[in-house]
Amino acid sequence: MESPLLQYLFRLGDDSLILGHRLAEWCSRAPTLEEDLALTNMSLDHIGRAKMILEYAASFEALGRDADELAFGRDERHYHNLLITEVPNGDFAVTMVRMFLFSAFDVLRLDELSSSEDETLAGIAQKGVKESRYHRRHAADWIWRLGKGTDESHRRTQQALNSLWGYTAEMFDMDDTERVLLEEGIGCDLHTLREIWKKDVNEVFTNAGLTLPEDGYMHRGGRNCVHTEALGHIIAEMNYGYAMMQA
Amino acid sequence: MTMLTESQSEFFEAKIARDEKIEPRDPMPDDYRVHLIRQISQHAHSEVIGMQPEGNWVTRAPSLRAKLILLAKIQDECGHGLYLYSAAETLGISRDEMLAQLHAGRAKYSSIFNYPTLTWADIGAIGWLVDGAAIVNQVSLQRTSFGPYSRAMVRICKEESFHQRQGYEIMAQMMAGTPKQRAMAQDAMNRWWAPSLMMFGPPDNDSPRSHDAFRWKIKRESNDTLRQRFIDKTVQQAEVIGLTIPDPDLKFNEVTGHYEIGPLNWKEFYDVVKGNGPCNQQRMAHHIRVHEEGAWVREAAQKAMEQVNH
Numbered sequence: 001m002e003s004p005l006l007q008y009l010f011r012l013g014d015d016s017l018i019l020g021h022r023l024a025e026w027c028s029r030a031p032t033l034e035e036d037l038a039l040t041n042m043s044l045d046h047i048g049r050a051k052m053i054l055e056y057a058a059s060f061e062a063l064g065r066d067a068d069e070l071a072f073g074r075d076e077r078h079y080h081n082l083l084i085t086e087v088p089n090g091d092f093a094v095t096m097v098r099m100f101l102f103s104a105f106d107v108l109r110l111d112e113l114s115s116s117e118d119e120t121l122a123g124i125a126q127k128g129v130k131e132s133r134y135h136r137r138h139a140a141d142w143i144w145r146l147g148k149g150t151d152e153s154h155r156r157t158q159q160a161l162n163s164l165w166g167y168t169a170e171m172f173d174m175d176d177t178e179r180v181l182l183e184e185g186i187g188c189d190l191h192t193l194r195e196i197w198k199k200d201v202n203e204v205f206t207n208a209g210l211t212l213p214e215d216g217y218m219h220r221g222g223r224n225c226v227h228t229e230a231l232g233h234i235i236a237e238m239n240y241g242y243a244m245m246q247a
Numbered sequence: 248m249t250m251l252t253e254s255q256s257e258f259f260e261a262k263i264a265r266d267e268k269i270e271p272r273d274p275m276p277d278d279y280r281v282h283l284i285r286q287i288s289q290h291a292h293s294e295v296i297g298m299q300p301e302g303n304w305v306t307r308a309p310s311l312r313a314k315l316i317l318l319a320k321i322q323d324e325c326g327h328g329l330y331l332y333s334a335a336e337t338l339g340i341s342r343d344e345m346l347a348q349l350h351a352g353r354a355k356y357s358s359i360f361n362y363p364t365l366t367w368a369d370i371g372a373i374g375w376l377v378d379g380a381a382i383v384n385q386v387s388l389q390r391t392s393f394g395p396y397s398r399a400m401v402r403i404c405k406e407e408s409f410h411q412r413q414g415y416e417i418m419a420q421m422m423a424g425t426p427k428q429r430a431m432a433q434d435a436m437n438r439w440w441a442p443s444l445m446m447f448g449p450p451d452n453d454s455p456r457s458h459d460a461f462r463w464k465i466k467r468e469s470n471d472t473l474r475q476r477f478i479d480k481t482v483q484q485a486e487v488i489g490l491t492i493p494d495p496d497l498k499f500n501e502v503t504g505h506y507e508i509g510p511l512n513w514k515e516f517y518d519v520v521k522g523n524g525p526c527n528q529q530r531m532a533h534h535i536r537v538h539e540e541g542a543w544v545r546e547a548a549q550k551a552m553e554q555v556n557h
Contacts, residue, residue: 021306024305024306024314024318025306027298027302027305027318027321028295028298028299028302028321028533028537029537029540030537030541031537031540031541031542031544031545032541032544032545033295033325033328033329033332034329035541035544036298036325037322037325037326037329040305040318040321040322040325041322043318044315044318044319044322047311047314047315047318048315050311051311051312051315054311067311068309068310068311071311091540092541092544144551145547145548145551145552146544146547146551148547148550148551148554149546149547149548149549149550149551150543150546150547150550152543152546152547153543153544153546153547153550156543237306237307238306238307240307241304241307241308241309241313241367242309242310244309244366244367244431245309245310245367245424245428247425247427247428
């Protein structure tokens with residue numbers, strides 16, 4: 001059984017690893033070259049963060065596995081990422097709404113972790129929060145453009161929001177792992193963050209003329225390594241080159 | 248399109264003669280402008296289409312470090328594309344027009360990107376051989392006569408030399424690895440060597456547009472000169488890491504101090520240029536599909552901007 005800190009590192013690292021993968025899928029596929037650059041740049045931020053966190057996790061667990069083995073060599077029942085990070089990219093609206101919902105949360109979380117008792121984690125968070133502020137702003141700008149743009153862009157963005165909303169509750173769940181780390185001064189209080197997040201999200205979508213959906217069915221499971229069907233395919237793809245080079 | 252007056256023509260010719268850069272507002276002959284638009288837009292399209300074969304491996308890179316480097320490299324290529332489109336735009340053509348020309352088949356991109364990236368070693372081979380060949384060409388183009396193109400080359404060369412080193416590092420590591428990895432690296436070498444040599448274009452006696460390009464100092468060195476420089480450099484790099492050059496006729500000429508290669512398959516080169524290569528249809532179909540799928544996003548951004556401005 002993984003210790004609470006190790007589980008926590010996997011949560012943070014896997015969020016970035018899987019979201020970074022989804023962003024990398026946009027490479028050569030964005031609506032403009034400028035966006036291609038922005039999406040791969042955000043992918044670079046997240047993969048870079050995943051690398052730092054998984055390197056820390058590898059040294060902490062001390063089982064002789066390196067960060068690459070942790071990134072590519074686990075099976076899907078050992079990935080701790082939030083389900084929202086693995087949802088397929090869909091169209092540009094789904095990608096931007098996901099980026100906003102997640103990054104608005106990520107900024108708050110990393111801001112708290114910047115003063116974590118765990119110095120390594122605090123260092124990673126201090127670097128990451130700057131990146132995620134940019135990701136949040138970039139996505140917020142697009143939500144405004146898409147919400148205000150054309151009937152089609154408005155419709156697609158509202159649809160994206162409706163389909164992703166059910167993946168947001170999981171971000172703020174306080175389970176035993178989160179509680180232990182909060183008590184130790186390493187983690188943060190996700191319940192408090194939820195209120196700030198909700199206000200931010202409401203403002204951005206309302207300004208864009210979009211409506212926050214009612215809370216309906218909420219998908220959960222990522223933090224317990226129970227995923228959607230999408231994750232296995234991501235892992236199979238990520239693992240391909242790694243496995244090729246092990247032989 | 249307008250004819251130059253005599254004094255404008257003299258101004259242009261004198262600048263070229265003095266080896267000074269021609270700037271966008273300077274008078275220039277229509278043929279010079281047309282030649283540059285064709286060359287710079289082809290260069291820009293190559294950077295952008297080149298993102299596809301490399302992007303093919305970004306989600307499957309064998310390590311986190313390799314993934315980060317590849318992502319950064321593809322970003323560079325995308326940035327080069329943007330930079331070059333901007334340089335071409337100073338000549339009075341828009342990015343949309345250039346894309347329309349590409350999609351209609353009236354503008355080309357480098358044929359090298361019509362070959363597939365089949366294994367991870369292909370990413371090494373592209374960095375080392377393809378970017379290596381591109382650098383030799385681009386270093387020479389730093390002295391090209393059109394200012395914006397010349398300055399774009401200075402900046403691009405700095406990043407390309409990093410690409411070439413990372414490609415060589417992939418090949419070197421694989422050659423120092425397991426038998427399977429060595430075989431993978433040699434296989435990539437076998438498939439990419441000849442196409443890389445043909446990136447410099449046809450032999451000097453068969454290069455249709457070279458005459459004007461030399462006269463205007465757009466092109467400073469011949470295809471064969473540049474190709475030879477690349478061969479001399481690369482053969483030695485291959486030897487260092489134990490890769491075999493896939494050319495039974497390759498030999499070193501003690502008198503000239505250069506490596507000599509066997510005949511290249513120029514029929515294949517012209518076939519691929521004409522559209523009959525392994526990935527021509529795939530690359531263009533991908534680019535057109537993505538462009539069409541993104542139309543609603545570009546339209547929304549445009550409409551939203553108009554609202555801000557009102």
